[in-house]
Amino acid sequence: MPEHALHYPYSFPMRPRIGMPLCLDDRDQWRPGRKYLYIDQAYSKAVIKAGGDPRLLAMDSDPRDQVNEVEGLILPGGDDFQPFEPHRYQKSVAFNPISEKQLKFDQAILDAAQSREIPILGICYGAQLMALHQGGSLHYHLPEDLPGSQDHQLPERDGVHSIEIKPQTRLSEIVKQGEIDVNSLHHQGIASPGEGFRICAQARDGVIEAIESDNTPFQIGVQWHPERLLGPAGEGLLRALVSACESR
Numbered sequence: 566m567p568e569h570a571l572h573y574p575y576s577f578p579m580r581p582r583i584g585m586p587l588c589l590d591d592r593d594q595w596r597p598g599r600k601y602l603y604i605d606q607a608y609s610k611a612v613i614k615a616g617g618d619p620r621l622l623a624m625d626s627d628p629r630d631q632v633n634e635v636e637g638l639i640l641p642g643g644d645d646f647q648p649f650e651p652h653r654y655q656k657s658v659a660f661n662p663i664s665e666k667q668l669k670f671d672q673a674i675l676d677a678a679q680s681r682e683i684p685i686l687g688i689c690y691g692a693q694l695m696a697l698h699q700g701g702s703l704h705y706h707l708p709e710d711l712p713g714s715q716d717h718q719l720p721e722r723d724g725v726h727s728i729e730i731k732p733q734t735r736l737s738e739i740v741k742q743g744e745i746d747v748n749s750l751h752h753q754g755i756a757s758p759g760e761g762f763r764i765c766a767q768a769r770d771g772v773i774e775a776i777e778s779d780n781t782p783f784q785i786g787v788q789w790h791p792e793r794l795l796g797p798a799g800e801g802l803l804r805a806l807v808s809a810c811e812s813r
Contacts, residue, residue: 686803736765
């Protein structure tokens with residue numbers, strides 16, 4: 566080694582790489598005649614702040630190969646799931662169905678991540694996808710499927726409500742509180758969590774707010790958006806994801 570070479574007294578630890586599938590616009594929402602891949606910058610900022618290294622996963626590359634290059638996964642928010650019986654809902658309900666290509670890619674990413682047993686955090690659409698992937702079911706429009714439930718699709722500045730965390734769950738270990746305030750930006754929700762998953766948080770009106778795996782170290786889906794929250798429901802949850810990646 567040359568005499569002038571720099572000597573570092575310690576090595577810099579590698580941040581866990583957190584994969585995040587990009588969203589697809591193939592329906593001319595951004596610009597007619599073009600297809601766009603995008604993601605809210607709040608996700609990458611939140612991952613970096615939590616100690617992780619965000620990696621964007623694009624559907625032009627093999628899902629399994631991409632998952633093999635990360636230590637953890639965030640399934641971000643997205644568009645709506647198409648109801649099986651859309652005629653059941655009032656014509657005034659405006660569904661914005663997820664792209665079929667997007668859905669297939671996200672399912673393949675989730676399947677690859679579960680096969681590798683890496684930590685997974687599903688957010689809003691991502692949590693609903695986790696439930697469906699396990700054979701669970703959804704409420705496709707909460708106001709009609711659960712009459713009497715509170716409005717869960719609120720303006721971001723005002724859309725905060727309390728949820729109850731079930732004891733003796735992984736989520737309760739993370740937030741260390743029995744009740745927390747979360748943001749609320751959804752009109753669809755989880756009806757049943759699916760095989761191998763359990764409910765770990767609910768709103769006071771009974772709407773499921775979070776699910777988690779029964780038997781794997783870290784697979785959690787939440788209806789709120791932790792990338793846009795402070796405190797245990799936001800920064801704390803993302804730090805827990807990064808910590809779970811580091812401890813593998």
